[in-house]
Structure formats: C-alpha cells, structure tokens
Amino acid sequence: MSDLDGLPALAELYDEHARQLHGYLARRVGPDAADDLVADTFLLLWEQRQRYDPTRASPKSWLYGLATNVLRGHTRTEVRRLRALARHGGRRVEAGELSNRVVDIADARHLAGRLAKAVAALRVEERDALLMVAWADMTPAEISEVLDVPVGTVRSWLHRARKKLSGLVDGAALGTSDEQEASRHA
Numbered sequence: 001m002s003d004l005d006g007l008p009a010l011a012e013l014y015d016e017h018a019r020q021l022h023g024y025l026a027r028r029v030g031p032d033a034a035d036d037l038v039a040d041t042f043l044l045l046w047e048q049r050q051r052y053d054p055t056r057a058s059p060k061s062w063l064y065g066l067a068t069n070v071l072r073g074h075t076r077t078e079v080r081r082l083r084a085l086a087r088h089g090g091r092r093v094e095a096g097e098l099s100n101r102v103v104d105i106a107d108a109r110h111l112a113g114r115l116a117k118a119v120a121a122l123r124v125e126e127r128d129a130l131l132m133v134a135w136a137d138m139t140p141a142e143i144s145e146v147l148d149v150p151v152g153t154v155r156s157w158l159h160r161a162r163k164k165l166s167g168l169v170d171g172a173a174l175g176t177s178d179e180q181e182a183s184r185h186a
Helices: 007-029 031-047 059-072 075-088 100-121 124-136 140-147 151-173 178-184
Strands: none
Touching: 007 031, 007 059, 007 124, 031 059, 059 124, 059 140, 075 100, 100 124, 100 151, 124 140, 124 151, 140 151
C-alpha cells in the first residue's frame, strides 16, 4: 500500500495492523490507555499521510514509528507505573509461613517488581527496542525501520538491555537478595 491519501487505504491499514498494535501498546500502558494511543496513532497517520515515503519504510514500520512517538509522549506515565509495580510487586514470604506454592508466587511477584524497576531504569531507546521484541514480536530489522536507525544500533540497544536485565534474573535464580545484588555491584 503506497497510497495513503484515501480512506480506503487507511481502513485497510487499520484492519491489517490495529489489533496487533493495540496488543503491543496494551502491554506497555494497559488496555484502556492503548485504546487512546491506537486512536491517536491513526489520527496522526491521517494527519501526516502526505509524509509517508514507501521507499523508506513499510506501512507497518511507519505505523509503529508513529505509535512509538505517540507512546513516548506517555513515557513518564509508563515509568511511574513500572516504579509503582516495583514498590508494590510483592513481598518475600518465608517457606515456614505458607505453602511452597504461595512462596513461589510471592517470589515471582518480587522478581516481577525488580524486573519492572530495571526495565523502567533502561534508557528509553533500550526499553523501546526490548519491548518491541518482547511484546510486538518485531525483529531488529523491523525495529530499525520503526525507529529509523541502523539495525546494528538496534542490536546494540537490545544487547545492552538484555545484559542489564540478565544479572537481575540470574541473581533471582540463585536466590540472591536485593542487598546481596547491591553489594555485588558496589
């Protein structure tokens, strides 16, 4: 679809990508906010339809680029939500108090909180790239088109983000506490 001038082309693009775009955005900001962001993205697409250049990006990549820009307008809210999850994601429970299943759930919530905090602390480019891979099932090449950067840059961002998060996950698998993790990096 190289002609985005008319409503039929917009409707076709919406039918083809809106559900997947909504799923990606819902994972980032929740389903209610995703409804608004999808609407804002397609409104922006309509307003900027004359700027679309099919030689630079596929319609999907251009759409996700617009959505990423709309989403960045909501980044502070996203970071606040992740930090709140980190503060309230769960508390560690001793095995003697409850069944092992409850302990596992509490530990998973604790790890989820720590991961959310770590994801919130990533550079915005690293977080965007990581979440596009995880939640939108995009390849580095697709992300490269979306963000209009070289694919090597995307791979570098993903490598750095994964490296920052892997120590946290490895520490949880070994039973490392927050205090032990902090002293290990001091």
